Amino acid sequence: MNPEPVLAAPILVAEGVVRSYGDRRVLKGVDLSLRPGEIYALLGHNGAGKTTLVRAICGRLRPDAGSVLLNGADPARVPAARAGLGLVPQEIALYANLSVRENIETFATLAGVPRGKVPAAVRRAMELTRTLDRADAPVRTLSGGFQRRANIAAAIVHQPTLLILDEPTVGVDIDAREAVDAVIRDLRGLGVAVLIVTHDLDQAGALADRVGFLRDGSMVLEGEPRALVAEAFGDQMEILVHLADGLDMAGEIHLAAEGLEPTRRPGVWTRLDSGGYGAAGRLDARLRQLGLTPREIRVRQPSLANLFSLVAERKAA
Numbered sequence: 001m002n003p004e005p006v007l008a009a010p011i012l013v014a015e016g017v018v019r020s021y022g023d024r025r026v027l028k029g030v031d032l033s034l035r036p037g038e039i040y041a042l043l044g045h046n047g048a049g050k051t052t053l054v055r056a057i058c059g060r061l062r063p064d065a066g067s068v069l070l071n072g073a074d075p076a077r078v079p080a081a082r083a084g085l086g087l088v089p090q091e092i093a094l095y096a097n098l099s100v101r102e103n104i105e106t107f108a109t110l111a112g113v114p115r116g117k118v119p120a121a122v123r124r125a126m127e128l129t130r131t132l133d134r135a136d137a138p139v140r141t142l143s144g145g146f147q148r149r150a151n152i153a154a155a156i157v158h159q160p161t162l163l164i165l166d167e168p169t170v171g172v173d174i175d176a177r178e179a180v181d182a183v184i185r186d187l188r189g190l191g192v193a194v195l196i197v198t199h200d201l202d203q204a205g206a207l208a209d210r211v212g213f214l215r216d217g218s219m220v221l222e223g224e225p226r227a228l229v230a231e232a233f234g235d236q237m238e239i240l241v242h243l244a245d246g247l248d249m250a251g252e253i254h255l256a257a258e259g260l261e262p263t264r265r266p267g268v269w270t271r272l273d274s275g276g277y278g279a280a281g282r283l284d285a286r287l288r289q290l291g292l293t294p295r296e297i298r299v300r301q302p303s304l305a306n307l308f309s310l311v312a313e314r315k316a317a
């Protein structure tokens with residue numbers, strides 16, 4: 001008989017984390033754990049408490065109640081625990097006039113990499129982030145996507161076991177985004193635990209082994225993205241209707257009466273439906289009758305974005 005696979009011990013264990021600012025409770029007892037080689041996407045609207053949770057994980061603030069253990073030690077009290085952490089801030093935090101190599105050397109020294117080991121550590125970080133071919137270029141001459149990878153190199157040069165990335169794809173074009181995703185996957189392959197704080201639901205759905213939705217300081221939903229979507233929507237599909245520009249109020253009322261809701265993309269409306277392509281065909285005919293001829297109708301599997309709206313609606317309900 002094969003023995004049960006033994007799961008590696010978690011790198012991060014946060015339990016019942018509570019934190020208030022004044023009399024406002026911003027974290028209301030949050031649990032979060034990450035194992036080596038796991039990518040976790042922390043999702044939530046502005047003000048949900050994501051940054052506060054990350055600050056508690058980094059040991060930059062102490063929870064009022066609950067605990068955070070990073071590699072078994074409290075990062076707010078034990079500096080050695082913080083050595084196991086790499087943080088990639090949302091803004092590029094590099095010296096613009098220094099080269100990629102010089103920047104990463106500086107971060108290696110700051111992170112306490114022994115002098116003799118700095119060149120090899122810097123080279124490894126540049127290889128992992130595919131920044132080696134521009135190692136000697138000043139950071140200010142590099143594209144936004146390249147700078148972001150160099151930012152990751154600076155955060156991993158001391159070989160942390162947990163890497164936290166804050167909004168790694170904000171302002172990054174699609175090709176550069178894929179390059180950043182590839183770096184994150186490689187780090188997972190090396191056993192690094194990766195926590196991504198993001199509003200980018202496409203990235204979370206594509207990359208994360210687990211996602212957690214933080215809402216008003218509580219983790220309201222957590223799990224494997226595809227399983228969560230399947231559980232929430234069953235056999236429903238998303239019908240996306242793309243309409244011509246210049247929709248008037250009457251048109252919007254008709255669309256809402258057909259159960260459609262506007263998306264963030266102008267002219268694109270959405271509805272969940274278990275009738276699949278047949279339902280899309282009937283909707284097309286109905287909209288034409290109403291004089292709202294769609295430019296395009298698409299039917300697709302629901303995504304994390306649908307789940308995110310559902311979680312937000314539940315709050316409203």
Ligand SMILES: Nc1ncnc2c1ncn2[C@@H]1O[C@H](COP(=O)(O)OP(=O)(O)OP(=O)(O)O)[C@@H](O)[C@H]1O
Nearest residue numbers: 021022026044045046047048049050051052053214
């Ligand atoms: N230092 C502070 N003093 C007082 N209130 C704070 C402080 N930092 C955050 N808050 C409040 O705590 C709540 C949670 O903030 P937090 O930054 O953790 O949310 P977030 O989910 O990271 O939001 P965003 O996506 O906008 O960064 C917000 O209402 C915020 O205004």
